[in-house]
Amino acid sequence: MSFNGLIKKKTWSPWAAGVLLGITAVVSYVIADKTIGSSGGLESIDSIIGSALHLSWANAMYFKFQMPPVVSFQMILFVGMLLGAFTASKWSNDFKFRMMPDRQWSEIFGPSKIKRWLMIFIGGIIIEYAAGIAGGCTSGLAISGTMQLSPAGLIFIAGLFVSGIITTKILYGRNY
Template sequence: MDIKNQTNSHVYWNPYFGGFILGIIIIFTFYVTGRGLGASGAMKSSVVTLVDTVAPTHAENNAYYSTFISEDDSPMNTWLVYEALGVLIGAFISGGLNGRIRWRIQHSPKITSQRRLVFALLGGILFGLGAQIARGCTSGAALSGMAVLSTGGFITMLAIFGSAYATAYFFRKNWI
């Protein structure tokens, strides 16, 4: 019991409290900048920058990359990239205060780390693809969209959770 308590202790915030603070942050963000939060935009900028440095001509010829490349400004110089940097810092602070920082692979005891990593990669690819198609992820489209009652935000949110619940059965071994 003691060991279990140690490994399973819920040292996290009360979810309602966390949600309340998150809501205040969203209000503040909209109040100051007029826009919502986001996360995958920074990754998009990274990919664009990466491709632009490795294969500039290819990037310019591609209809998608070229929309984010301009002569005088790096695609990394966007609001969302700075915000994502902040997320990394903030999470590091919080994790540090609570002693959660260490290298590890978190997975269900029933599966191997390797399997976890393979599924993480798969999930990442799908999420990256989907986030680009829907123009935003759970934070950019769903959360910030819902805050201003955007129709697209609600549709995206319903689609994410709907399909996640629908397919959860097939992935159950990974988690429980």
Template sequence: MNNPIAKKSWSPYLVGVGIGVLSWFTFWSADHPLGITTAFEHTAALLIQGASPALAESSSYYQEHSPKIGWEWMLVVGVLLGSFISSFISGDREPITVPPLWKSRFGSSVPLRLAIALLSAGLMMFGARLAQGCTSGHGISGNLQLSVSSWLFSLIFFSAAILTALFVYGRRARNV
């Protein structure tokens, strides 16, 4: 019998159940919804506080929030470590800097691919802070709580993702 942990991809249903259980555990242990972008927000705030304490003291953000390295950073570390462990166990360690779909559409330039990836990550982080939550905060925890704003966020997020993929890769991407 094959080891299910060693598979390169898992059933989305099994993974969904696992994320749901993780979310329950998060509510139970931390009394807080599952989310990851708060860790980056707090880290940026701590860096600003360290670089310019006067600016931090005059900011309304610091009056309302106490930035810290909290349990959300353990989730960031867990995602990173889990990715490495999964890659090691499954044997899926092929270093792909420029995926085939990207290469067929935009060429094999590594600097272009990394620049667009970094820009896109920054845009997603900005959007997550603007929406006061990320895909895990709204899309998982908020939806599990039947939050109307989270369901609306998820509808908009998935629609925007589909439209963006069609815009960037076109309809022919299904055949690559």
């Protein structure tokens, strides 16, 4: 199969994707002297918006010194991930705009789209807040942290798997 055919496949081998992600992380560190991580990109966007709208929380020490209102490497990375995901879904002819919920969610929690979107929104806020407390997101801690054998990264990835299994069992029970 040609390179063009491989890159347009709907699913990739997890081994190939992992190797490419590892190469991306190393190249990012070598070229930009930055590790990959996306939660900082969202915080940079928040800081820029808050500062532009003169919101009181934008004057907090965190947004003045830790996440100042500037275009950051993480913000560019975040936008690049969105564009890359869109491009990949178009190339593989897998792009669909669909409204949730899926079959599995509907069987357990009912067909309400508003309930699903509300849960996604609340979950996103919790994850972003937790990433700030933990010092990084999944890509920052799990990928970049474990790449450097950081204890925080190793503890985070173990906690990620354990909490994911527990949460899935609580939400879906035996149905998953």
